[in-house]
Amino acid sequence: MTANMTLFMVVVFAAAIWWGWEWPYIAKLMPVYVSALPGLVLALVQLFRDASRWEVRQAGVGGSIDMDDSHRGVADKRVELRRTLVFFAWFIGGALGIWLLGIIYSLPLLVFFYALVDGKEKLSTSVIMGVCAYALIWGLFEYVLEMRWPPGLLIGY
Amino acid sequence: MEEISLVDAALKGFLNILHLKVFLAMLVGVSIGTFTAVAPQGLGTPLVYAIMLPVVIKWEPVTGIALLIGASSVSAICAAYLPVLFGIPGGAGSQATILDGYPMGQRGDARRALGASFMAGGLGALIGTFTLAVAIPLAKPLIYLMGSPELFVVVLWGLSMVAVLAGRRPLKGLIAAALGLLLATIGQQEQSGIMRFVFDLPYLLDGMSISIIALGLFGIPAALDLALNRLGVEQQPVPLMGKLFDGVKDTLREWWLVVRCSFIGVWVGIVPGIGSQVVDWLAYGHAAQSSKDGGKNFGRGDVRGVIAPESANDAKDGGDLVTTLLLGFPQGVSTALFIVALLAWGFLPGPEMIKKNPEIIYSVVWIQGLSGIIGTLVGFALASQLAKLAQVRYSIMVPIIFFFVLMGAFSVTRDAADLLMVVGFGFLGYFMRRFGYPRPAMILGLVLGGLMERYLYRSMASYGFTWLARPAVVVLLILATTSFFFAVRGRMKSSAVKIPGTGGGDDS
Numbered sequence: 138m139t140a141n142m143t144l145f146m147v148v149v150f151a152a153a154i155w156w157g158w159e160w161p162y163i164a165k166l167m168p169v170y171v172s173a174l175p176g177l178v179l180a181l182v183q184l185f186r187d188a189s190r191w192e193v194r195q196a197g198v199g200g201s202i203d204m205d206d207s208h209r210g211v212a213d214k215r216v217e218l219r220r221t222l223v224f225f226a227w228f229i230g231g232a233l234g235i236w237l238l239g240i241i242y243s244l245p246l247l248v249f250f251y252a253l254v255d256g257k258e259k260l261s262t263s264v265i266m267g268v269c270a271y272a273l274i275w276g277l278f279e280y281v282l283e284m285r286w287p288p289g290l291l292i293g294y
Numbered sequence: 295m296e297e298i299s300l301v302d303a304a305l306k307g308f309l310n311i312l313h314l315k316v317f318l319a320m321l322v323g324v325s326i327g328t329f330t331a332v333a334p335q336g337l338g339t340p341l342v343y344a345i346m347l348p349v350v351i352k353w354e355p356v357t358g359i360a361l362l363i364g365a366s367s368v369s370a371i372c373a374a375y376l377p378v379l380f381g382i383p384g385g386a387g388s389q390a391t392i393l394d395g396y397p398m399g400q401r402g403d404a405r406r407a408l409g410a411s412f413m414a415g416g417l418g419a420l421i422g423t424f425t426l427a428v429a430i431p432l433a434k435p436l437i438y439l440m441g442s443p444e445l446f447v448v449v450l451w452g453l454s455m456v457a458v459l460a461g462r463r464p465l466k467g468l469i470a471a472a473l474g475l476l477l478a479t480i481g482q483q484e485q486s487g488i489m490r491f492v493f494d495l496p497y498l499l500d501g502m503s504i505s506i507i508a509l510g511l512f513g514i515p516a517a518l519d520l521a522l523n524r525l526g527v528e529q530q531p532v533p534l535m536g537k538l539f540d541g542v543k544d545t546l547r548e549w550w551l552v553v554r555c556s557f558i559g560v561w562v563g564i565v566p567g568i569g570s571q572v573v574d575w576l577a578y579g580h581a582a583q584s585s586k587d588g589g590k591n592f593g594r595g596d597v598r599g600v601i602a603p604e605s606a607n608d609a610k611d612g613g614d615l616v617t618t619l620l621l622g623f624p625q626g627v628s629t630a631l632f633i634v635a636l637l638a639w640g641f642l643p644g645p646e647m648i649k650k651n652p653e654i655i656y657s658v659v660w661i662q663g664l665s666g667i668i669g670t671l672v673g674f675a676l677a678s679q680l681a682k683l684a685q686v687r688y689s690i691m692v693p694i695i696f697f698f699v700l701m702g703a704f705s706v707t708r709d710a711a712d713l714l715m716v717v718g719f720g721f722l723g724y725f726m727r728r729f730g731y732p733r734p735a736m737i738l739g740l741v742l743g744g745l746m747e748r749y750l751y752r753s754m755a756s757y758g759f760t761w762l763a764r765p766a767v768v769v770l771l772i773l774a775t776t777s778f779f780f781a782v783r784g785r786m787k788s789s790a791v792k793i794p795g796t797g798g799g800d801d802s
Contacts, residue, residue, distance in 0.1 A: 142729040146469055153476055156491060164488040167747045168479040172739075176472030183465050192463075192730075217522060221724075224521045224692075228514065228720060231700050232713040240704055247700075248693040255521075256689020266690065270697055287708050 140187035143180055150177035227251055239289030241279070245271035300431050300652060307656025310356045311664070319357045320661060323364025324668050328676075331369035332376075332683045339366045340627035340737075341516055341695075344508035345702040347631060351638040356657050358635060363661045366628055367419060368669030370608045374411035374600065375680060378404050379532055390574035394592060394599025399532040401595055408677055409541025410597050411604045414552050416670030417545070418605035421556035422563070422612020423663040429564075429616045430648070430655060437620065437645040443761035444770055445622065445644060446749035451774035452623030453742050467735040470726065474739020475746075477502055485751050497711045504634050504740055506703045506712060508627065510719025511726070511733045513699040518724060520688040520695075534681045538674060544597045551581060551598060552605045559606035563613020563625060565777075577606030612662065619643055619655050623742060627734045630741040 153173035157165045186192055227247070234243030249267030252258040258266075278284045298306070310316070330342050342365045350358030374391050376382050381396035391411065398407040440448070453471060480491045481501030492498045545552060555577040562573040581602035582592040592599050614625045622644025624630035636643050641651050648655065673680070703716035726733050753761045761767060 139729045142725050142731065143469075145725075146473065146731075149473065150476070153491070160488060160490070161486065163486050163751070164483050164490060166750070167743065168476055168490055171746075172472045172475035172479065172743070176469055176476065179465055179469045179472065183469060186465070220522050221518065224518050225721075228517075228696060229717055231696050232717050235700060235704060235713055236710045240701065244697055244701060248697055251693040251696065252689055256687065256692070258687075258689050262690075266693065270693075273697075274701065284705070286704075 139192075140184060143184045143187050146180040147177065147184060150174075150180055223255065227255065235289070237289050237291050239292055240286045241271070241275050242292065243289070244274055298652065300434065300656075303652035304427075304656045304659075306653035307658075308660050310653060310657040311360065311660050313356075315354075316357050316360045316661075319353070320360040320364040320665055320668070323361035324368045324665055324672060326361075327365035327368035328372050328669070328672055328680065329683065330365070331372040332680045338512065338516065339369050340508060340512045340631065342366075342369070343628050343631040343635075344505055344512060345698045347505040347508075347635055347638075348503075348702060348705045351635055355636075355639040355641070355654060358639070359654070359658055360661050360665075362632060362635060363658060364665040364668075366632075367611060367662055367665040368672065370611055371412060371415035371419060371666065371669040372673055372680065373607065374408055374415070374604055375683075378407045378411070378600075379534070379681060379685075381532075390578035390603040391600055393578065394594070394596050396532070397593075397595035398536075398597065398600070402533070403536040403540075403595065404532055404534050404681075405536035405538045405677065406540040406544070406597065407536075407600050408673070408681075409538035410544045410600045411541070412538075412670050412673035412677075413542045413545035414555075414601040414605040415608040415673075416666055417549075417552050418556040418559055418608035419611065419666030419669070420663060421553065421605075422560055422609035423659060423666060424612070425557075425560045425609075426612040426615050426619075426662065427656075427659045429620060430652070430659075433616075433620045434648055437648045439766050440645045441764075442749045442752035443757065443764055444766045446746065446753050447767055447770040447774060448621050448644070449623055449742050449746045449749060451770070451777075452621075453738065453746070454774065454778050463730050463732065466731045470731045470733065470735040471739035474736040474741075475743040476739075477507070477736075478740050478743025479747070484748070495711075497707070497709060502715070503706045503712075504631065504737070506706055506715045507719050507740065508631060508737060509699050509703050510716045510721075511723035511736070512627070513695055513702075513723075514716075514720030515723050515727045517692050517695040517699070521692050524688050534678060538677055541597065541600075545601055548598055548601050551584075551601060554584075555580065555602045555606040556609035559609030560613040560616075562606070563610040564616050573606050573610050574603030577602040608666070615658060615662065619658065620645075620648060622647070622745070624738060627737045630734075630737050633741055 150173045154169055154177065157169040157173070160169070231243065231247040234247060237243070238246075245267045248270040249263050252266050253260065253263035256263075274286075279286065311320075326342055326346070327339070330338065343362060346361060346365070350361055353361075374395060377389070377391040378395040378399045381392055381399075395407045395411070398404065453475075478501070480498055482489050482492070482499055489499070558577045558580060559573055562576065578592075578599060581598050585592070585598060614629050617623065617625055618629040618633060622633070622642070624633050633643050636647070641647050641654060699716065699720075700713070703712045706712050723733060725731075726736070757764075
């Protein structure tokens, strides 16, 4: 799987080089010569390391602390996969909802349904959360800050 | 434009913050910072910055700065709740606190540990702020030697540190930074007017919003962590017992340790490439090694094991700002996003800002100091209430994060493409984190890419290749190469350090 991520990087850098190759020098200096070409070379080296399981063999040798925090999964991989898919389904659903219904309706609905269905919170708690979300997004942004949100594709307001 | 003296700038910087709206913004920032530091798994300052960025860049600069600095300053002070109550890291910089903070909590001294943490953190924050204030007049004469070529080398130096910051995975760090540099070039090039990677999409004409990218990269994986591990439901805290004031007395008794560790924090903040992930461990190691009893009680609930990392972690923010404001390159994601905000307000962090807007830099210093004091007071006054906040269930936290991530992204241009972008970068953030590609490296590349291109273009246009022979450029290149070499060598020599999970994404 790690190799797939590196392969994605290889494709991105290769596509950037292909796209920018015909640009004048001034325009391609940064994207092609400074970013994509070195990125491609490094990604190919990493791809070789992934394929040869170099990092696994080097684990614990000459290392130090990571710059980024690491992924914290759960012991049961099937549970982890299910929870991850459900999580992204909610997230994408929320984004789709904003596109279709508009942010004023969809975000409070997302908060309400997530708390009720996935979080198994009480109905009253979920309603309070949804109402608070609505109050914040409508009351604060539309009413107080006069920041007009665009309507959704299906519902206008 | 007439230049003002630093004393006048300091005074003007102070007068800048004497407005009700600035104080209110600082208080809002402190509240948000407190909540995100205490809330399950420490959501972290980068996420707060990413959410607030689209909003604050529309405000007056000092008001926006008050909110951002208020949030970051207090989030370090209040980061000890999760280590002490749950035994999990509250973000980078408070991981070592677990070693003694959690055993203290288990034996019924949680309040004492928190009291020591607040006091040490508050003192550390003040020492960090003091260093920042002193660094400005010291750096000013050097700043006047710097033109575009020197600034280009400084930015290059900052970027080269990605290899060091990436810790155990320098190659992946460089790949992530290259991806960030590439994304920074999307849009119409300022110098030539050529459209790069726009694909006839008007949305991409002005480039990609760093705020949306940061929201996707950091917000979504943080929320996923909560949903996966179900904190507050499947993990329960230790009871909040003991006395806060005992921790204060401990800290005052160990004042010399606080001073030493605070300067370790400041040093880590200033020197490029050390990173916030190590600051607490360096301070903890120093405290254990320098203790008269040989450190035999460390790891068993010794209060010095809380005081040392917390004072260093809070002092580091002042050191971070020295590099960010005076040199113009960020030390982590939060400072990178802070630079984005400064650029949006029309300031160019680094030498140009010291020359043209020193009063803004001093406003940052005042706000940093004040919010450190307020954060400490908040910690003392609301310890019990905040402890309850740390127990908020994932089922409440996850929709709140969804709400702010989607709203923050959609508020950038209010275009459906904003949503597509945040979903896409949410996936990218998940996979990068899962497969060990450091996300902060990508953000650094993204922020520094634009600056690099600007300085390189100006240098080439003004001097051709002769800028490479300028004395200051040569000195900076030698400094950069030497520091890079020693940093890499130090990393290679260091033995592997295994951390019991790192959380929060607070890699500021």
